[in-house]
Every structure is written in C-alpha cells, then in structure tokens.
Amino acid sequence: MIFELNEEQKLIRQTVREFAENEIKPSAAERDESESFDRALMYDKIGELGLAGIVFPEEYGGAGADYISYAIAVEELSRVCASTGVTLSAHLSLGANPIFLFGTEEQKKKFLTPLAEGTKLGAFALTETAAGSDAGGTKTTATRDADSWILNGTKIFCTNGGEAEINIVFARTDKNAQKHHGISAFIVEKDTPGFSFGKKESKMGIRSSPTRELVFDNCRIPADNLLGEEGSGFKVAMKTLDGGRIGIAAQALGIAQGAYDAALEYARERKQFEQPIASFQAIQFKLADMATEIEAARLLIYQAAYRASAGLPYGQHSAMAKMYASDVAMKVTTEAVQIHGGYGYTRDFPVERMMRDAKITQIYEGTNEIQRVVIGAAITR
Amino acid sequence: MNLDLNEEQKLIQQTAREFAEAELAPVAAQLDQGGDQQPFFDNLLKLAELGFMGLNVRETYGGAETGVVAFSVALTEIARAYASTAVTLSVNNMVCEVIQAVGNEEQRQKYIPRICSGEYLAGAFALTETGAGSDPAGMTTSAVRDGDDWLINGSKLFITSAPYAGVFVVWAITDKTAPKGKGISCFLVEANTPGLSIGKKEEKMGQHASATNELIFNDCRIPQNALMGKLNAGFRIAVGELAGGRIGIGSLALGVGLAAIDAATAYSLDRKQFGKRLADFQSTQWKIADTYTELEAARLLLMNAAYQKEQGRPFARAASMAKLFASETANRACYEALQIYGGYGYTQDFPVERYARDARITSIYEGTSEIQRLIIAREILAGFS
Ligand SMILES: Cc1cc2nc3c(=O)[nH]c(=O)nc-3n(C[C@H](O)[C@H](O)[C@H](O)COP(=O)(O)OP(=O)(O)OC[C@H]3O[C@@H](n4cnc5c(N)ncnc54)[C@H](O)[C@@H]3O)c2cc1C
Numbered sequence: 001m002i003f004e005l006n007e008e009q010k011l012i013r014q015t016v017r018e019f020a021e022n023e024i025k026p027s028a029a030e031r032d033e034s035e036s037f038d039r040a041l042m043y044d045k046i047g048e049l050g051l052a053g054i055v056f057p058e059e060y061g062g063a064g065a066d067y068i069s070y071a072i073a074v075e076e077l078s079r080v081c082a083s084t085g086v087t088l089s090a091h092l093s094l095g096a097n098p099i100f101l102f103g104t105e106e107q108k109k110k111f112l113t114p115l116a117e118g119t120k121l122g123a124f125a126l127t128e129t130a131a132g133s134d135a136g137g138t139k140t141t142a143t144r145d146a147d148s149w150i151l152n153g154t155k156i157f158c159t160n161g162g163e164a165e166i167n168i169v170f171a172r173t174d175k176n177a178q179k180h181h182g183i184s185a186f187i188v189e190k191d192t193p194g195f196s197f198g199k200k201e202s203k204m205g206i207r208s209s210p211t212r213e214l215v216f217d218n219c220r221i222p223a224d225n226l227l228g229e230e231g232s233g234f235k236v237a238m239k240t241l242d243g244g245r246i247g248i249a250a251q252a253l254g255i256a257q258g259a260y261d262a263a264l265e266y267a268r269e270r271k272q273f274e275q276p277i278a279s280f281q282a283i284q285f286k287l288a289d290m291a292t293e294i295e296a297a298r299l300l301i302y303q304a305a306y307r308a309s310a311g312l313p314y315g316q317h318s319a320m321a322k323m324y325a326s327d328v329a330m331k332v333t334t335e336a337v338q339i340h341g342g343y344g345y346t347r348d349f350p351v352e353r354m355m356r357d358a359k360i361t362q363i364y365e366g367t368n369e370i371q372r373v374v375i376g377a378a379i380t381r
Numbered sequence: 382m383n384l385d386l387n388e389e390q391k392l393i394q395q396t397a398r399e400f401a402e403a404e405l406a407p408v409a410a411q412l413d414q415g416g417d418q419q420p421f422f423d424n425l426l427k428l429a430e431l432g433f434m435g436l437n438v439r440e441t442y443g444g445a446e447t448g449v450v451a452f453s454v455a456l457t458e459i460a461r462a463y464a465s466t467a468v469t470l471s472v473n474n475m476v477c478e479v480i481q482a483v484g485n486e487e488q489r490q491k492y493i494p495r496i497c498s499g500e501y502l503a504g505a506f507a508l509t510e511t512g513a514g515s516d517p518a519g520m521t522t523s524a525v526r527d528g529d530d531w532l533i534n535g536s537k538l539f540i541t542s543a544p545y546a547g548v549f550v551v552w553a554i555t556d557k558t559a560p561k562g563k564g565i566s567c568f569l570v571e572a573n574t575p576g577l578s579i580g581k582k583e584e585k586m587g588q589h590a591s592a593t594n595e596l597i598f599n600d601c602r603i604p605q606n607a608l609m610g611k612l613n614a615g616f617r618i619a620v621g622e623l624a625g626g627r628i629g630i631g632s633l634a635l636g637v638g639l640a641a642i643d644a645a646t647a648y649s650l651d652r653k654q655f656g657k658r659l660a661d662f663q664s665t666q667w668k669i670a671d672t673y674t675e676l677e678a679a680r681l682l683l684m685n686a687a688y689q690k691e692q693g694r695p696f697a698r699a700a701s702m703a704k705l706f707a708s709e710t711a712n713r714a715c716y717e718a719l720q721i722y723g724g725y726g727y728t729q730d731f732p733v734e735r736y737a738r739d740a741r742i743t744s745i746y747e748g749t750s751e752i753q754r755l756i757i758a759r760e761i762l763a764g765f766s
C-alpha cells in the first residue's frame with residue numbers, strides 16, 4: 001500500500017487547483033445568486049485542460065488518467081464551486097462513461113470522442129416524477145418503428161439538461177417484461193425533433209448548475225442510438241451510477257474541504273474575548289473532527305477510485321464513499337457556518353453557499369438511504 | 382405538575398395558529414424569494430392589533446399581559462408559517478420587555494405602546510458590533526456627554542428590523558477607563574435621529590423578509606433622558622434581557638422544526654416508491670420517531686424556561702438549555718425533513734428548503750450554541766464549587 005499520490009496525480013491536483021482558484025472561484029458567488037450556467041467557463045475551459053475525458057483512453061480523445069486523478073479534479077473544482085464540480089461529474093461519469101462501458105465502437109467514435117475532447121457536453125436522464133429512488137418505475141417509452149425508436153415521456157431533474165448535446169435517456173421498451181427488465185438506454189442528441197426542455201428548477205444550492213426537465217414528444221432517433229442491449233437499460237444505469245458515485249463523493253469532499261479551509265483560516269483570524277477563537281477548545285475540537293472526517297472520506301473515495309481503475313469490483317465501495325463523504329460534507333459545512341458565527345449566515349462568506357450546496361450530495365445519484373439499502377443488502381446477503 | 386396549557390394560553394395558541402395559516406403561510410415563499418414585501422409589513426400591523434407585540438407586557442403599556450408561556454407558544458405557531466415574522470415578533474417583545482424592566486415611567490409610556498400598537502412596526506436591539514459578537518463587552522461604540530446631551534459614535538452590526546424600527550435599544554461605552562463590561566450604558570435612540578443612519582443590508586442564507594442591517598452613529602445627538610437604566614450598568618441589562626430573548630428564539634426554532642417534519646411526514650404518506658409509501662420504510666419511520674421525540678423534548682425545555690421566568694425565578698440556565706437544544710434540534714429536523722422529500726426537497730417548489738435555511742441562524746443569534754454551553758456549564762460548575 002502506498003498512501004501517496006503519484007507525480008501525475010499531484011500535477012493534476014496542482015493544475016486544477018490553480019485553474020479553480022484563478023478562474024472558477026471569482027464568479028462562484030455571483031453565478032449562485034443569478035442561477036447562471038457559464039458554459040465557456042464551467043465546461044469549455046475544463047475541456048481545454050483535458051479534464052472532460054480524463055479517465056478515457058487517448059484513442060477516444062481522453063487523457064488516459066486513472067479514477068483517482070478524476071476524483072482529484074472534481075474535488076478541486078468543487079472546493080471552490082460545487083456547481084462546476086457536478087457539471088464535470090455528470091458529464092463524465094453519467095453522460096460519457098455509459099458510452100465507454102456499453103457503446104459499440106462506432107458509438108464511441110461518434111459520441112464518446114467529442115464528449116471526452118470537451119467539445120460536446122453530456123447528461124443523463126433517468127429520474128421521472130414517479131421514478132426517483134425506484135428507477136425501475138420508469139414510464140417513458142421507446143417504441144421501435146422500422147429503423148428508428150420513438151421516445152415519449154418526461155424526465156425530470158436532469159443535470160446539464162438543456163445544455164448537453166448528448167443525453168443518455170432511459171425508456172421502457174417492453175411493457176410486458178418485469179419492472180427492471182424492460183428498460184433500455186438511448187443516446188439522444190440535443191436538436192432532435194420532438195426533444196424539448198421543460199421547467200428549470202430553482203434550487204437551494206448548486207444553483208449555477210442547470211437542473212431541467214426533458215420532454216420527449218414522438219421524438220424519433222436512429223435505431224443505432226440504442227446503447228447496450230435492448231432491455232439492459234437498468235443494468236446500464238446501475239453500472240453508470242456506480243462510477244458516478246465516485247464523482248459525487250469527490251464533489252462532497254471538495255465542498256467539505258473548501259468549507260474546512262475557510263473555517264480554519266477564519267478561526268485563526270477572528271478574535272473574541274481578546275483571543276483567536278481557534279484557541280477555544282470548542283473550536284479546536286470542531287476543527288479536529290472536521291479534519292479527521294474529511295481524511296476518512298478522502299480515503300474511502302480513493303479506495304473506490306483505485307478499485308475502479310484496477311478493474312476490481314467497486315460498487316459497494318463507491319456507495320460507501322458517496323454516503324460517507326456526503327454526510328461529512330453536510331456536517332463540515334454546518335460547522336463551518338457555526339465557526340463563522342453570524343457572518344457565516346451571510347453571503348459575504350462562501351460557507352453559506354457551501355452549506356446549501358452540500359445538502360444535494362446526500363440526495364442525488366442515489367439518496368444516502370438507497371446507498372444504505374445497497375450496502376446493507378450486500379453485507380447481509 | 383400540570384403539563385397542560387390553561388384556557389388563555391390555548392386561546393392564544395389557537396389565534397396564532399389560525400393567523401399563521403391564513404395570513405403568513407400563503408405569502409412566505411414569495412417573501413423569501415424577494416417578491417413584494419408589503420404583506421410582511423401588513424402582517425406585522427395585524428399581529429400588533431391582535432396583541433402579539435407585547436405578550437408579556439402589562440396592559441397599562443398596551444401589552445396583552447398573557448405571560449411567557451403564552452409568548453412561547455404563540456411564537457412557535459407564527460414560526461411554523463414564517464420565521465421572518467416570528468423573529469420580528471420575538472425582538473419586538475424583547476424590546477418592550479427591556480423597556481418595561483429597566484426604563485423609567487416616561488420611557489415606558491412613550492415607547493412601549495407604540496410598539497404594541499403597531500405604530501412602530503418594530504423595535505430593535507442593537508448590541509453586536511463587527512468586533513463584538515459573542516463577546517459584546519468588547520464593543521467600541523461610545524457615548525460621550527456633551528452639555529445636556531449624549532453624542533454617540535460607532536457602528537452596530539446585524540441589527541434585526543433596523544430599516545423599519547421606530548426605536549433602538551443601543552449599548553455604548555460610557556466609561557473607557559472602567560474594566561471591561563463595567564463602563565457600558567444602555568440608550569433609547571429614535572429612528573430618524575440626526576447622525577443615525579442605516580447601513581448595509583445583509584444578504585443572508587434565510588429569514589429573508591427580516592432585514593438585518595448595520596447601524597451607523599456619526600455624532601448622533603440624543604437627549605440626557607435617553608439613557609435607560611443606570612449609568613455604566615448597561616451590560617447587565619443586555620445579558621439579562623438576552624436570556625428572555627432566548628426563549629423566543631428557541632420557540633421560533635421549534636416552530637420551524639415542527640413545520641418541516643409535519644410537512645415531510647405528510648409527504649411520506651403520500652409519496653410512493655418501490656410500490657410502498659415512504660412512511661412504510663423503517664428508515665423513514667425512524668427519522669420521524671427521532672425528530673418528533675427531540676422536538677417534544679425541546680418543547681418541554683422551552684415550557685420549563687418560560688414557566689420559571691413567569692414565576693419570577695432565575696431562568697437564565699433553563700433558557701440557555703432550551704435555546705441550545707431547540708435550535709440544534711430544529712436544524713436536524715429540517716435536514717431530515719428535506720431528506721424525506723428527496724430531490725423535490727432541494728427545489729423551491731416545496732417549503733422545506735426554506736425551513737432549513739431559516740432554521741440555520743437559530744443556533745447562532747442571541748448567543749451561539751457554544752455560548753449557551755458556556756453559560757450552562759458556568760452555572761452548573763459554580764453550583765458545585
Ligand atoms: C439538483 C438535482 C440534480 C439531479 N440530477 C440528476 C440527473 O442528472 N439525472 C437523473 O436521472 N436524476 C437526477 N436527479 C434526481 C435524483 O437522483 C433523485 O432526486 C434521487 O434519486 C431521489 O429520488 P426522488 O427525488 O424521487 O426521491 P424519492 O425516491 O421519492 O425518495 C424520497 C425519500 O424516501 C427515501 N427512500 C426511497 N426509497 C427508500 C427505501 N427503499 N428505503 C428507505 N428510504 C427510501 C429516500 O431516501 C428519500 O429520503 C437530480 C436531482 C436533483 C435535486
């Protein structure tokens with residue numbers, strides 16, 4: 001066991017941190033306030049840095065790096081702006097990775113390459129009004145019509161929705177099959193007739209990341225856009241989410257690290273009762289707990305990432321990492337606000353936003369209850 | 382022991398609940414999201430007419446004289462619908478009570494009826510400064526004698542209701558040479574006094590309709606009789622009155638926590654996943670069970686503190702315990718409630734995300750949780766030595 005990043009991983013951290021600090025951080029508060037997605041900044045530049053396809057082989061336009069490097073990139077972006085972090089995570093893990101995992105050679109060339117190169121943005125549309133945790137309840141349909149599939153239905157809560165050129169969409173292709181078996185995955189391009197965008201959510205946090213409804217009204221796509229085998233969509237979704245959870249865990253870690261860094265700096269500077277508040281045991285213990293939990297979360301994430309790159313089973317590990325890191329993010333950001341006192345409740349300090357951002361990490365890509373269902377079932381089997 | 386509310390207390394609770402449901406809940410989301418703020422002020426006026434601005438204030442001064450328990454239950458009901466209205470009520474009641482407790486007869490008759498009647502939409506409590514939050518005795522705002530007047534210079538931070546308050550209770554240093562906390566006096570400063578200006582409005586995580594502003598005193602001249610209580614004995618007033626205020630903030634926190642978990646519980650009976658209602662999963666049931674248990678404990682701590690105060694007994698420790706526990710519990714309740722709502726809870730289509738943002742400040746203002754623990758521990762330890 002080597003508990004040290006290799007040179008490549010260190011370099012990625014340094015590069016992404018500099019980029020995040022210099023370019024992403026300055027507008028984070030304003031983008032949160034105005035709920036605006038700045039694609040040139042939050043995606044195009046990330047593509048230029050080679051992050052959009054960081055884990056994919058070079059032959060598909062990727063950087064050929066490992067999952068730890070990917071986790072580091074998402075962490076560093078999220079440390080200053082969780083919306084930018086999730087833009088990359090949803091794009092790479094949810095939009096691009098299923099094509100890498102399940103796509104045909106032709107699909108990889110056509111769709112994965114521009115995603116990995118950062119010229120196109122990806123998204124993943126699984127959730128529906130009545131099918132959230134229970135994704136098997138998907139009602140959107142895809143009906144075969146000669147050389148095409150015709151999609152009908154509505155997806156909600158799609159990250160990068162409305163912005164992404166390439167969307168992974170899940171639809172029921174066999175109404176008679178058992179719940180999980182009749183679903184298939186499709187690649188749907190943005191300007192396809194019959195595909196439109198509905199309501200954009202106003203949210204508590206990650207407000208600069210668009211979350212949107214996708215509407216399919218007799219949307220005709222080529223038969224070639226079926227991703228994986230017909231009827232295997234649920235498996236495609238679950239495998240995709242296994243990887244996605246590394247991204248969300250890293251996002252949570254970044255939020256926690258950002259809040260911790262801010263709280264530590266503040267505690268050392270802020271004086272009450274003629275001393276820095278960092279000298280009070282109450283504050284020191286808070287910081288000690290925060291630092292320890294962040295470290296534990298990071299190790300769980302790196303373990304899941306390591307296993308993903310080493311080709312070992314990692315679903316349970318990424319579930320643990322996502323659940324724990326998101327709980328830590330919530331706790332650490334809450335304490336960071338507390339350490340800032342009344343100032344922490346104001347928009348003058350970033351911890352206010354970080355706390356609002358942290359909450360979603362316990363909910364999306366499988367709520368933490370669903371992670372516990374998954375982990376609990378696996379260990380009691 | 383009797384754990385029931387009496388008839389009058391029940392009536393006030395009922396009145397508050399009905400008002401909150403009919404008038405406050407419907408406008409809360411709009412007020413939170415920066416829409417037309419007029420309903421917020423209209424509702425303050427209506428609440429004043431109902432007697433809610435001086436619940437523990439004598440009738441002679443226009444108060445309702447219903448006691449502290451009634452104050453607590455009323456505030457909880459108001460906060461169930463909108464925390465910003467509740468905090469305004471809490472501070473207004475606190476300002477009335479401090480004037481009643483330490484003001485002279487002239488001051489009482491002049492200001493309390495105006496707050497109670499709604500002539501002043503609010504009163505404000507101006508203690509905190511940039512460098513003096515948990516440690517208010519570290520303040521630097523000063524009041525200096527100038528002939529028959531006082532001249533105040535300095536600034537106050539985070540003052541609730543500042544832009545629409547008719548009168549400010551202001552603390553300032555009157556003896557720079559005295560040991561810390563011994564040279565502070567308390568003054569009543571009317572809005573629009575020359576030299577007093579309202580500064581920066583804070584952009585906050587929650588409680589958006591309740592304004593939080595800086596106050597700036599620039600050679601602000603106030604008459605001799607604006608001094609409230611004894612010269613250089615002001616710090617004790619602040620400490621004493623904050624204890625009462627804490628019952629208010631704890632009650633507010635309880636209301637927000639209850640609103641959140643009530644909404645989530647109803648939702649869990651409605652929403653189905655995996656062919657079951659969310660309420661059918663043990664995970665959800667445990668969340669509900671723990672949250673209601675903790676909120677019930679918070680309620681009892683609050684009732685106890687209110688009762689002790691009403692009986693005229695020392696209640697600072699009980700108030701700190703109630704505020705600490707209720708505010709921490711309310712925060713947890715809101716986050717569990719949001720979690721029960723899943724992705725929907727994170728959107729502004731449902732009120733839980735607002736409850737969570739509104740609850741967050743309750744463990745910070747009127748003494749952070751750490752300061753409450755300090756007070757509680759200090760008193761317990763003193764009892765042992
Ligand atoms: C900002 C945002 C971005 C999102 N991005 C995407 C995206 O890009 N693509 C996409 O497809 N989806 C996305 N989602 C959807 C997200 O993944 C779902 O919201 C999430 O899976 C939960 O589903 P739900 O909201 O329907 O909650 P529900 O499934 O209704 O869950 C409600 C509550 O019940 C609990 N619960 C449910 N089942 C059980 C059980 N068996 N045992 C115990 N407890 C249970 C849940 O944990 C939760 O606490 C996003 C959501 C948000 C808010």
Ligand SMILES: Cc1cc2nc3c(=O)[nH]c(=O)nc-3n(C[C@H](O)[C@H](O)[C@H](O)COP(=O)(O)OP(=O)(O)OC[C@H]3O[C@@H](n4cnc5c(N)ncnc54)[C@H](O)[C@@H]3O)c2cc1C
Binds near residue numbers: 514748
């Ligand atoms: C929305 C809002 C409304 C407000 N309304 C009013 C108002 O109407 N009037 C008014 O006067 N003030 C008001 N305040 C101010 C509020 O009471 C203070 O913010 C609060 O007392 C904390 O002070 P601070 O913000 O300076 O934090 P600090 O005192 O700087 O505290 C920072 C952190 O250090 C901790 N800490 C400090 N001292 C110790 C110690 N000895 N031991 C352990 N930990 C310690 C604190 O608990 C906190 O976690 C308001 C604030 C807000 C945000």
